[in-house]
Amino acid sequence: MSADGRLTLPLHAVAHGRAGDKGNRSNISVIAYLPEAFPHLVGQVTEDRVLELFRHKGATKVTRYLLPNLNAMNFVIDDALEGGVNSALTQDLHGKTLSFLLLGGVEVTVPRACVPAGSRYLDG
Amino acid sequence: MCAQTVHIGSGAGFAGDRLDAGLPVVETLARRDGPRYLIFEVMGERTLAIAQRIKMRNPELGYSPYLEPYLRGVLKAAKDAGVRVVANLGNANPLGGAKKTLEIAKELGVKGLRVAVVLGPLIHEFGWIADDWDRLAAGTLAGHLLECGGQVTGGYFCDPGFKDVPGMDDLGFPIGEIDADGSIVITKAENTGGLVTRATVTEQILYEMHDPAAYLTPDVALDVTGVVLEDAGKDRVRVVGARGHPPPETLKVTVSADGGWLGEAELTYAGSNALARARLAADIVRTRLVRNGVTEPVRVEVVGAGAAFDNDAGDRAQGRNMPLDGEYRLRAAVRSADKATAQYVNDEVLSLFCSGPAGGGGYRCSITGQVNTASVLVPRGPVEAQARAEEVTE
Incomplete structure (x- = not known):
């Protein structure tokens, strides 16, 4: 924990999400568990950071849509699926597992109150 | 109503x-x-x-x-x-x-x-x-x-x-x-x-x-x-x-075409030094496929060592430390127009039983016919919506 009581944790500690596919494009939702976490996610989980995380897969562009009513963001990642179902050789042709690449691959720094009580990320 | x-x-x-x-x-x-x-x-x-x-x-x-x-x-x-x-x-x-x-x-x-x-x-x-x-x-x-x-x-x-x-x-x-x-x-x-x-x-x-x-x-x-x-x-x-x-x-039209074959084969390595054995197995398969003239896109990877999040070249796994002991599964995948190439790639994984690293087991393979699809947009004008209600009775 930093001096001002903030924690740096994987996005998975403060948000959940789900991946879907259309062709060679993936969409991954990121939904804050607690409303107070949402503004921090908007500030820190940017299109550029997400593009960096998926570039090795071939991603060329990330578009982020905000849904403040739902404390949610929707990331649309172009060319993220190694060609998609038609041509990818990976096990997971639809990229269904990739929500956890995003949730585990981006770290955020948030006040402790943004992490759900009882989370194992708060142990110790 | x-x-x-x-x-x-x-x-x-x-x-x-x-x-x-x-x-x-x-x-x-x-x-x-x-x-x-x-x-x-x-x-x-x-x-x-x-x-x-x-x-x-x-x-x-x-x-x-x-x-x-x-x-x-x-x-x-x-x-x-x-x-x-x-x-x-x-x-x-x-x-x-x-x-x-x-x-x-x-x-x-x-x-x-x-x-x-x-x-x-x-x-x-x-x-x-x-x-x-x-x-x-x-x-x-x-x-x-x-x-x-x-x-x-x-x-x-x-x-x-x-x-x-x-x-x-x-x-x-x-x-x-x-x-x-x-x-x-x-x-x-x-x-x-x-x-x-x-x-x-x-x-x-x-x-x-x-x-x-x-x-x-x-x-x-x-x-x-x-x-x-x-x-x-x-x-x-x-x-x-x-x-x-x-x-x-516009309306979306999905065009489907025959997409050739997807061959996939897997073999498990478990226990002490399993990752090193699985990686050696992957290297052997890659080398032999190139030597024997397979030019189709092939992916040879180690499941358990970050394969799902990686690309065909394995770039993401480079430089990441994974435990050498554990349970890892070699996987090869190929897409080819002919079934024989898919079968050959699978057979190269199979041959690891007698000619590969120690302790490989649990070989499974499949060759499945593929359907490719592409979406195109067409103007709505010429497309007539029709509803046909047909009651089927005994």
């Missing part, structure tokens, strides 16, 4: 979904009043292409191979309770599917069943008109939330310790209660596992959605940016605020 709440339950979210999920939904609907429907959504772009191929070989077939098991499980209960079944189990041959349905009904002793091609229970019940965009949008959102079955009731959601879901072995499938004004309550079959919360509904709202202000369908462009979710009791979430805009001028 009537102003009652319409109840729509889901019996399956894809071809291959649980066969026993529909009956508890019907039993719950039996205890409700008003118009009640059970839907089975089993069609996808590839499913349809494959069904078309089957129909070309035999004109009697081409309906979903799941038609029989799904309908067998619910037909009698649904008929007894007055629940109408709406399903795209017809795939490429709706009429053939209707005939098969009657056969099943006869065998089960279900009398007086009427089978027809229908669409749009909500338009039918409420008399919604074709340019009432907000209500069409609400109906589309209800359909979007229900079409994947258990994905809105805790399925594909549970993350133990973070998002716990009770009773996933008996996951209750969803029921949407839709009012004439377009307000939706999502709930689920009674006496089942699973849960409906704002979190489960939010994940499903955004599932396979791109621009949340313009989720395009042939009927309406759905805008969910104003949607608000309210808790409405245990396992009940109210969904309000869907807005609609006119649909695009």
